[in-house]
Amino acid sequence: MVWPDGEVFGTICVLDKRPNEYSELYHKLLQQWRDVLQADLRSLATLHRELEARETKIRRLVEVDIIGCFTWDLEGQIIEANDAFLHMVGYDREDLATGRLNWLDLTPAEWLDRDVRQFLPELKLSGKLQPFEKEYFRKDGTRVPVLIGIAAFDKQCSQGVAFALDLTKRKRAEADARESERRYRELQMELAHANRVATMGQLSASIAHEINQPIAAVIANANAGLRWLGTRRPDLDEVQQALRRIVRDGTRAGEVIGRVRTLVKKVPPRLDRFDINEAIREVIPLIQAELQRNRVGLQTGLANDLPLVPGDRVQLQQVIVNLIVNALDAMAGVSDGIRELTIASGAAAPNDVLVEVQDTGPGLDSASLDRLFQSFYTTKPDGMGMGLAISRSIVEAHGGRLSATPNEPRGAVFRMTLPVQETLTRTPER
Numbered sequence: 397m398v399w400p401d402g403e404v405f406g407t408i409c410v411l412d413k414r415p416n417e418y419s420e421l422y423h424k425l426l427q428q429w430r431d432v433l434q435a436d437l438r439s440l441a442t443l444h445r446e447l448e449a450r451e452t453k454i455r456r457l458v459e460v461d462i463i464g465c466f467t468w469d470l471e472g473q474i475i476e477a478n479d480a481f482l483h484m485v486g487y488d489r490e491d492l493a494t495g496r497l498n499w500l501d502l503t504p505a506e507w508l509d510r511d512v513r514q515f516l517p518e519l520k521l522s523g524k525l526q527p528f529e530k531e532y533f534r535k536d537g538t539r540v541p542v543l544i545g546i547a548a549f550d551k552q553c554s555q556g557v558a559f560a561l562d563l564t565k566r567k568r569a570e571a572d573a574r575e576s577e578r579r580y581r582e583l584q585m586e587l588a589h590a591n592r593v594a595t596m597g598q599l600s601a602s603i604a605h606e607i608n609q610p611i612a613a614v615i616a617n618a619n620a621g622l623r624w625l626g627t628r629r630p631d632l633d634e635v636q637q638a639l640r641r642i643v644r645d646g647t648r649a650g651e652v653i654g655r656v657r658t659l660v661k662k663v664p665p666r667l668d669r670f671d672i673n674e675a676i677r678e679v680i681p682l683i684q685a686e687l688q689r690n691r692v693g694l695q696t697g698l699a700n701d702l703p704l705v706p707g708d709r710v711q712l713q714q715v716i717v718n719l720i721v722n723a724l725d726a727m728a729g730v731s732d733g734i735r736e737l738t739i740a741s742g743a744a745a746p747n748d749v750l751v752e753v754q755d756t757g758p759g760l761d762s763a764s765l766d767r768l769f770q771s772f773y774t775t776k777p778d779g780m781g782m783g784l785a786i787s788r789s790i791v792e793a794h795g796g797r798l799s800a801t802p803n804e805p806r807g808a809v810f811r812m813t814l815p816v817q818e819t820l821t822r823t824p825e826r
Contacts, residue, residue, distance in 0.1 A: 474497035484540055516553075526545065672814070679716055690728055692735040702743065703749065726757030757808060
């Protein structure tokens, strides 16, 4: 007999218990047996080669350091493991050979309860588990996060194989990304706060005027009250009227100071629903003196019965003030024609509220429109180029849009649209 590779490995011998001469019949029978055996041997050799090739591939897959692999039993024993898994959990071949590796011991208690209660029944039902995240204890007591997939060898799930991917680098990258996001939000908070403080500085004359007026009225009414009290027959009704006016004007001054303090204070975002028209009316007194100083007329067109807007009132007021200051700066260089600022509100689409700030300044060219909301882009000699960029980030965080178009016949229009549904994704910190 000859193997398919030509090597002789045996002889076929035919014995007959009766004395017969070797005949042609014996010869044909031997040839038939030989052919059958040769065919079977060739099939066996082919199967053997295929099995060896598959075994080589599987061994290569197991031994390669790309992913951890181990076989297990239900008692917790890790029967075999590749170097990638041993390195992952900090053990060596000696630990494996002496039976010190037990997946039950490697699994922290909070994960073990889930493994036994949830995943084991699922494994027995389907014979495999979709990849899921868990942790293992390393030999030094630290933990390693892994993505693990499991399959059983038999229906009883007495043994099986697991593939584990070390997630340490990914988890570290995710933590770094979260930290970068936190630092970015802190920077946004600082920039937004600095922008509000700088804007209030620009409006200091208006703010001082708004405070001085009621204070002057308080002083005048106090003097009048003193004079009424100083007469021979004090007119207490007049004194009472003067005191009421003092309370009114003092309250007015306090409200102005309160609005300024609210705008410049660094506090956590406060989300609620508010009237956008009321928010606009609250900031207008802060710019009255600037309007007078720059000889700018103010027109308002605030629509009635608008739905309440969800979001942070102070941040959206900051956007409105930024747009107003931007318009005043644009009109400061206009020497001819009317200087007019228009603030309007209305409904935009079924579920949006619109706020428009129009000016009659020099307008916007196409190059400016493309870069207008970019950080550090400015057309003003002393500008920082942050106001509009911060404003857009605030509006977009509220699920809205901030855009600019040329105004006809001249000037610019800034449009802020805000959803009336609560679509706020992340409010920038104040």
